[in-house]
Amino acid sequence: MRWLCLLFFVSLAACTQTDPMSGLETSADKTPAFGDTFIEGSIGDASTLLPILASDSASSEINGLVYNGLVRYDGNLQVVGDLAESWEISTDNLTITFHLRHGVKWHDGAPFTSADVLYTYQLYVDPETPTAYAESYRQVKKAETPDDFTFRVTYEQPYAPALMSWGMSVLPKHLLEGKKITESTLARHPVGTGPYHFVEWQGGEKIVLEANRDYFEGSPYIKRFVFRIIPDTSTQFLELQTGGLDFMSLSPLQYDRQTDTPAFQRLFNKYRYLSFGYTYLGYNLKRPMFQDRRVRQALAYAIDKQEIIDGVLLGYGKAATGPYKADAWVYNPNVKRYPYNPEKARQLLAEAGWVDSDGDGILDKQGAAFSFTIVTNQGNDLRSKAGEIIQRRFKEVGVDVKLRVIEWATFLKEFINPGNFDATILGWSGSPEPDQYEIWHSSKTGPRELNFIGYKNPEVDALLEKGRRIFDQAKRKQVYDRFQEILAEDQPYTFLFVPEALPAVARRFHGIKPTAAGIRYNFNKWYVPKGRQKFSR
């Protein structure tokens, strides 16, 4: 599974700062100062700095600093204004009117107006634009600009994810109009309105940004942002230790065993928080053996989720009970749970007709052994290791499982797309937006669609349709609470775990305030006290 997330989706929660020296700040350290450079490592280079065409996380990260949307998530994952100062939603929930900020300038000095927003919208829905993000904007019936600082959109029917969909990066009309979007020079030299402006991009090596002194919220404190491309995580870790990097997402092993030294703690702060993604074991519901709900529930009882979390994530994660993480507003804590209970698993399997009639240790039914294959993709050790643990536990209740790890493209083409698999271990990255229509609606079970396990439940369909029409958070939660109850009862996936994000940040950076959104949401407010600055340029 590809963990693609826009910057504002890199949202993390329940942060714990494990900082033994956090109480030792001097008063000088508390005074924000301008200057210094922040160096971050990335395993992949950006592909394009035109956000409309980008679908990889490296590009999204840079684009998130160069461009703004109309709205964004704040530290508490609430939608707040970005280029829009305020907005109104009509009483029938069909029209959103954005009031834009005055005096915002593009990095080339041109003024930002509502025409840029309208142009960006038109670009997204243009059939010639090969963008992955058109779907939300196709729901718009009418988009208009009553004046230079007002932008209004009207929908056919209420669409709850609409507001946050305007978090998309707004593009400069004056630099793109009349040109073919796929040939624009902005792909290599972006011009946005964001807190950082583009300086240089040395392919495969680094991307350099510099603080936008005219930024509408005030210049960021950190003067330069360097995005270094270091494809190997071991090298990244060595670079971190020598000061070649100021930020890195650590692996559980690095977090737990390799950074527990006084030398490391003197230079870095470590953080941990739940990420939005989750890993699951999904059953192909078209296979007869998985059609009985009791079988799926039995398999859930046979898995010890904590054992997987301890073994694979070294404890840095939480057991998943559904598609939402435990600290999200939409999470329902009262769904049916499946604590590890092999006895219960055997009993449920027996009820479903699976017994070991020939004494070979493997359950069977009408002469067929309960034997199946779990497929997962190569390149993700967490999944294959989880598969091995599951394999052993299933064996204990009499279920014979083989594990196949396959290269990504082959995995999709030969197994997932044609529905040619029994069960699969995969993961989804999430976002604060709870809409799960694409993954669970019964209309999405076609080839190359995301409900590839073939889950069909009329009540879930109705809830998913209803959930995207309700704007009121409390009422919306009721809908998704029920949705989670049904998923927990039906067990089309056995939700395995939600991993924790484990970043380390150089200790000289101050102003980091861990919240439900993680640590990066307020990057503009990070600073290095004058006496501690490392780079003078």
Next chain:
Amino acid sequence: MYRYILRRLLMMIPLLIGITLISFMVIHLAPGEPTDMQTQMNPQASSDLQVKLHKQYGLDKPLPEQYLLWLGRMVRLDFGNSFAQDNRPVLSKIAERLPVTILLNVLSLGVILVLALPLGVISAVRRNSFFDRATTVLVFVGFAMPSFWLALLMMDWMGVRLGVLPVSGLKSLGYEYMSLSGQLFDRISHLLLPVFIAAIGGLAGFSRYMRSNMLDVIRQDYIMTARAKGLSERVVIYKHALRNALLPVITILGLSVPGLIGGSVIFETIFAIPGMGKLFYDGVMMRDYPLIMGVLVIGAVLTLVGNMLADISYALADPRIRNSN
């Protein structure tokens, strides 16, 4: 001689077309498509995105037509635009990465030659001595050691523990603000580890090859004659024997030409060096057909040219070959 060269040049054309045809077929046989990165497993991707991308990349046309279109462009030295989202010309992407790879490979080849030739010669002259045995063991240890492991070990030791060499990359942050001598020093310090690691692996092959060549030559009658004439051992070895023993090395050098641009994925990944190996690997993973074809064609041309140059140099160096042609 000129006819020989012309014939070799003409023979390269059908060979090259054959190579491109096979490469084209093979990369299209691999599962997955260039559009998959953007469209597959992405809840936000619109259903018609794949169709749009197919049209944009010309993947909606039949394969033979795609090949002929590509060939037509290639003849005009237009390798097309990359299918990656940056959509840049393949040639400029290659041109960006090639100098780094060539620099590293030329430097490491230089180090290999400077070390391997004397090692080989001395080992041959002092056959079965302690020096010979010790070098054999050492170069094979170097050969057998996985380069990524040795690289990480050296990076940790020289970069983190001793702090005398940079861990990765090609230049420091703030390189542009350094003085000329500072820049030179910075470059050299960044190149030391990668060149050393790259050379270690090749040392064994070259030094052993040189040793066996030298052993072959010093057993020849003319060496005995030279000794019988009363020439000093130094003249016998370094004038008469060495020159002849070096001849086959020319062939190997010719065959090294394509390797100069090939790059190595593991090596470039570990040292965070933006070279051809990583570019090609990423291209293959993304099914970036124009980029893959571009790299393959350039590699094929260089292999053929390298082979030809080796043959020509050999002919120039050895009158027996020249005369037989």
